[in-house]
Amino acid sequence: MSDDLFSVADKKDYTPPAPKSNAPEMSVSDLALSLKRTVEDAFGRVRVRGELSRVKIHTSGHMYSDLKDDKSVINAVCWRGQLAKLSIRPEEGLDVICTGRITTYPARSNYQIMIESMELAGEGALLKMLEERKKKLAAEGLFAPERKKPLPFMPKIIGVVTSETGAVFQDILHRIRDRFPCHVILWPVAVQGKGAENKIAEAIRGFNRMEGHRPDTMIVARGGGSLEDLMAFNEEIVVRAVAESNIPVISAVGHETDTTLIDYVADKRAPTPTGAAEIAVPERAGLLYQIEDDALRLHKSIRRILSDTKNRLETRTAQLGTPALLLDTKTQKIDHISETLVRVFERVVVQRQKHLIEVSSGLRHPKDLLSEKGRVLAMMSDQLKRRGEKIGDSPQRNLEHVSRMLESLSFKSTLERGFIVVRDQTNKPITDPKEITKGMALSLEYKDNIHISVHANDS
Amino acid sequence: MTNIQPLDSLSFEDAMGELETIVRGLDSGQAKLEDSISSYERGTALKNHCEKLLKQAQLKIEKISLHADGTVKTETIG
Numbered sequence: 284m285s286d287d288l289f290s291v292a293d294k295k296d297y298t299p300p301a302p303k304s305n306a307p308e309m310s311v312s313d314l315a316l317s318l319k320r321t322v323e324d325a326f327g328r329v330r331v332r333g334e335l336s337r338v339k340i341h342t343s344g345h346m347y348s349d350l351k352d353d354k355s356v357i358n359a360v361c362w363r364g365q366l367a368k369l370s371i372r373p374e375e376g377l378d379v380i381c382t383g384r385i386t387t388y389p390a391r392s393n394y395q396i397m398i399e400s401m402e403l404a405g406e407g408a409l410l411k412m413l414e415e416r417k418k419k420l421a422a423e424g425l426f427a428p429e430r431k432k433p434l435p436f437m438p439k440i441i442g443v444v445t446s447e448t449g450a451v452f453q454d455i456l457h458r459i460r461d462r463f464p465c466h467v468i469l470w471p472v473a474v475q476g477k478g479a480e481n482k483i484a485e486a487i488r489g490f491n492r493m494e495g496h497r498p499d500t501m502i503v504a505r506g507g508g509s510l511e512d513l514m515a516f517n518e519e520i521v522v523r524a525v526a527e528s529n530i531p532v533i534s535a536v537g538h539e540t541d542t543t544l545i546d547y548v549a550d551k552r553a554p555t556p557t558g559a560a561e562i563a564v565p566e567r568a569g570l571l572y573q574i575e576d577d578a579l580r581l582h583k584s585i586r587r588i589l590s591d592t593k594n595r596l597e598t599r600t601a602q603l604g605t606p607a608l609l610l611d612t613k614t615q616k617i618d619h620i621s622e623t624l625v626r627v628f629e630r631v632v633v634q635r636q637k638h639l640i641e642v643s644s645g646l647r648h649p650k651d652l653l654s655e656k657g658r659v660l661a662m663m664s665d666q667l668k669r670r671g672e673k674i675g676d677s678p679q680r681n682l683e684h685v686s687r688m689l690e691s692l693s694f695k696s697t698l699e700r701g702f703i704v705v706r707d708q709t710n711k712p713i714t715d716p717k718e719i720t721k722g723m724a725l726s727l728e729y730k731d732n733i734h735i736s737v738h739a740n741d742s
Numbered sequence: 743m744t745n746i747q748p749l750d751s752l753s754f755e756d757a758m759g760e761l762e763t764i765v766r767g768l769d770s771g772q773a774k775l776e777d778s779i780s781s782y783e784r785g786t787a788l789k790n791h792c793e794k795l796l797k798q799a800q801l802k803i804e805k806i807s808l809h810a811d812g813t814v815k816t817e818t819i820g
Contacts, residue, residue, distance in 0.1 A: 436755040437795070447805070456803065464801035468816060471805065489806070489814060496804075496816065567796050574758070574796070577765045578789045584768035585782040592775050 315389035322394055326385035331357070331396060332404050335377045340366070346373060350381060350396065358388070358395035368477045369401045370511065372518075377412060378404040402511070409510055413517055417544055420519070425526045426547040432531040434551060434562070435499050440466045441563055442490040442498030442530065444483060447471035451506045451556045458560035463567045468498060474505040480518035487524040487532070500563050501528065503545060504535040504556040516543040525549055535559035698730040746784065749791045757795070761788040 309317070333350035340346045344363030349356050359381060361369070371379070383398040403409040420426065441459065445451045452469055459467060470486040473479045483503065490498050503525070505516065515521060516536045525532050525548045534549035535556045546552040553559035690696070694704060705713045706726045713719060723739045749757070764785040767773060773781060804816045 437753070456801075460801050464799050466802045466804070468804045468806060469819070486806075493814065567799065570754075570758070571793070571796055574761070574789055574792045577761050578786070580765045581768060581782060581785045581789070584765070584771070585778060588768065588771060588773075588775065588778045591771070 312389065315387065315392075319387045319389060323384065323386050328382065328399075329385055329396065330380055330382050332378070332380045333357070335359075335373055335375060335379055338373050338375050346398075348373060350379075358393050359383075359398055360395055361398040361401075365399055369398075370477065370514065371401055371403055373401060374412070378408040380404050413544065416517070416519065417547065420522055420544065420548070425522060430526070431550045432529075434531045434533070437463070437565060438465060438498070438500035438563060440468060440496055440498040440500075442468050442470060442501040443504065444470045444472055444486040444490070444501065445504040445556070446474045449506060451504050454556045455502060455504060455560045458557045459564055462561065463564035465564060466496070468496065475508065475512045475515055479515035480521050483515055484518075484520040484524035487521070487528055491528050491530055498530055501530045501532045502535060502553075502556070502559045502563060503532055503549070504553075504559055505537060506556065507538040507541065510541075513537050513541060513543050516545040518544075521545055522548045533559045533562050695730070698728065701730075704728040749787060752788075752791060754792060754795045757788050757791050761785055761792065764788070 331350065333352050336349040336351050336356070338346065338348045344366065346359075346361040346366050348359045348361075350359045351357070361373070366373075371377070373379070379401050380403075381396060381398045382400045383396045385394065385396055387394045403412065424430070443452060443455055445455075447469065456467060459465065468490075470490060472482040472486050474483070487501065487503065490501055503516075503521075505513065513536055516534075522544050525534070525545055531550040532548075533551045533553050534543075534545045535553040535558060536543045536545055539554035551562050553562050698704070704727070705719075706728065707713055707718075708724050708726070710726065713725070719725070719739050721739060725737050725739055727735045727737060729735065747756075752760070764781050768778060768781055768785070803819050805819045807815050807817060809815060
């Protein structure tokens, strides 16, 4: 190394040589096109897995999006024509596997994938997407039990939405024929693949729009298949068409273990297409049997009622009896009453007799009375006699006393005072002068028992 | 029996329901004789109506075909 090379003076004076290259000059476009060819040749068609992001469908119908993972991102484009053919509907956040060509977009210095087909990355992701869709539709109330319409017991016309080919329609027909033959209208649709969901939804709406022979029960059916095969029955457009249907819908998609979103919105879910036919129509033989049984019970009942009524009537008649019997009963009653009457009468007479005896016992014979009174009289006289005897024996004192009283009260004392007593010849006192007649002999009594006889003069 | 509907306007389901009610009623034996007899007559008519409806049923298969103009046509198949 020489010091000269690093001297300031040397540097100052240094003039770099003009760039020289034998490589030809390229325009940007040339380069971009060259890059495009290189990229396209190197990668060709790829399958790439990533999450859809910034999904945007332009008015032109093309879709512009990003496909990314945790570190990188690649632009993704899907032309309108391809977009319609995709088996899934690109949605923000979907984990997908895209198949397409890698190319560049020279105008933006971009490289990108032109999507030709798209599938969900694994069943888990698909199920997750369905779960989210289910949640969204449930939140709208599309699966609410109160929205479910009752199925007619005996449908007149059954509309069937399914594939014209394949066993499903034949299975349904077969079971309907067995159970309860009726009018069946098939609306043939593709049940899988691109645009199947649109055809299915259109068939459901179409049956609803029908005039005249409009079905009163609808079966939307498909045989078993993979989750992807059944996808049309998970599409919102189908779910909404069922929700809007005025005709009750029975869903029968796949096998019993497969559950698609149409099963949640349908008025009835059948495990299989055959099961749908069983739900749709009753079993005619069973109904006929039931009606026969009802008719038999009806006959038995009416016969029993009639015989019961007859028996009751006979019992009543027996209870009613014959007129003679009635009369006998009455006669007996009269006999009984008259007997009672006699008995009562006799009793009354006896009572009266007894009473009479009692009363007459109080009434006594005059002879008896006389003899009794005689006895009393004798007794009294006896007593009187005894009393009289007693009086005879009475003390002097009593006699004197009585005499004195007699004396004091006697007219004699009046005579003492000079008065006289005038008597007629019979010695009867005359107290009234009018009694005295002329020449009448009168006796005048003075005191000391002095009597003077006089004759009355004419006065 | 309350309001008696003419048979022709009765659906199978309603006719069957009424028949069952009549059968139960007669089974219980509570009704008057006169009512029992009219119930029996009604029951027999309902039974005939139900049978007729059941025997009328026939399989008829049609298919929808769509025209280019979007109109719908049905044609009998099978």
